[in-house]
Amino acid sequence: MPATPASTLAEPTTPKVDFAAATTPYAAYAGIDTLHSLLHPLSEEPAETSFIVATQVMELLFGLIRHEWTRAQQALRVDDLPTAMSALRRGLDAQDVLVTSWDLLASMTPVEFNSFRPVLGEASGFQSYTYLHLEFLLGNKHERLLRLYAGHPEVHADLRRTLEAPSLYDDALAYVERRGLDVSSPVGAWLAANADPKQGEVCALAELLMDVAERVTRWRQRHLASVKRCMGAKPGTGGSSGLSWLRHAAEQDVFPDLWAVRDAL
Ligand code: HEM
Numbered sequence: 120m121p122a123t124p125a126s127t128l129a130e131p132t133t134p135k136v137d138f139a140a141a142t143t144p145y146a147a148y149a150g151i152d153t154l155h156s157l158l159h160p161l162s163e164e165p166a167e168t169s170f171i172v173a174t175q176v177m178e179l180l181f182g183l184i185r186h187e188w189t190r191a192q193q194a195l196r197v198d199d200l201p202t203a204m205s206a207l208r209r210g211l212d213a214q215d216v217l218v219t220s221w222d223l224l225a226s227m228t229p230v231e232f233n234s235f236r237p238v239l240g241e242a243s244g245f246q247s248y249t250y251l252h253l254e255f256l257l258g259n260k261h262e263r264l265l266r267l268y269a270g271h272p273e274v275h276a277d278l279r280r281t282l283e284a285p286s287l288y289d290d291a292l293a294y295v296e297r298r299g300l301d302v303s304s305p306v307g308a309w310l311a312a313n314a315d316p317k318q319g320e321v322c323a324l325a326e327l328l329m330d331v332a333e334r335v336t337r338w339r340q341r342h343l344a345s346v347k348r349c350m351g352a353k354p355g356t357g358g359s360s361g362l363s364w365l366r367h368a369a370e371q372d373v374f375p376d377l378w379a380v381r382d383a384l
Contacts, residue, residue, distance in 0.1 A: 164235040169224060
């Protein structure tokens, strides 16, 4: 008979509950007091709380995804494909949670949204610099948007660095070139990789980038659906036409070369 592990036999013990410090190690480690102090609804509408939490959760996830994509870029630059792929995979996990975060707003009605919309003033997610970082890392480098942060020199400088540096896709392509493929036509390079059994790793990287691309589009599509449901085709608080602007963004392919390859394979 196999021996029973000691942990199965042991009596359960309750975790420690006495701490000398003013806070628990848990709260101190993860900044819990600060975290909860950041929730300040400005209206009497209960749904505003979900809206703020959804925004804050998504902001944190934008930052986490930025962290993983940047790690992937650094690894690609030194030809460390396993590290690059694991960073991209961890980024995919965060992207999945990001897409699911829209569930926090799934049941918000137009009446509820309208009752706190005035407190937003001109505030809009369009002004999220963490999101703009992600757009730059994807290769969507709209320099004009740097103007949003003219009054915030640290953010402006950080974004400019990302704007001027290679995008995640640029780094992937540079890696592909060092793997011996001619990238003068990027689509041609990805096609050649697909035709060459020795380039399996390059193809695996391409498929991972497609996973990233699909999840970016999924987030945009769920944003679009939430906006359509909560406020229809009214103009946005950030000054855009709203739905039509977001629809245009959601229709843009992420990493268009990798989609174009599909036409020729
Ligand atoms: C249901 C509630 C929401 C509505 C009605 C809404 C509406 C809009 C609208 C109309 C725009 C276009 C720009 C403008 O004129 O404001 C926009 C952009 C944007 N929103 Fe939202 N939004 C909502 C929730 C969120 C949340 C929770 C986030 C998370 C941070 C977010 C992030 C963004 C981002 C990043 C953009 C820029 C997208 C781009 O440039 O393609 N939105 N939103």
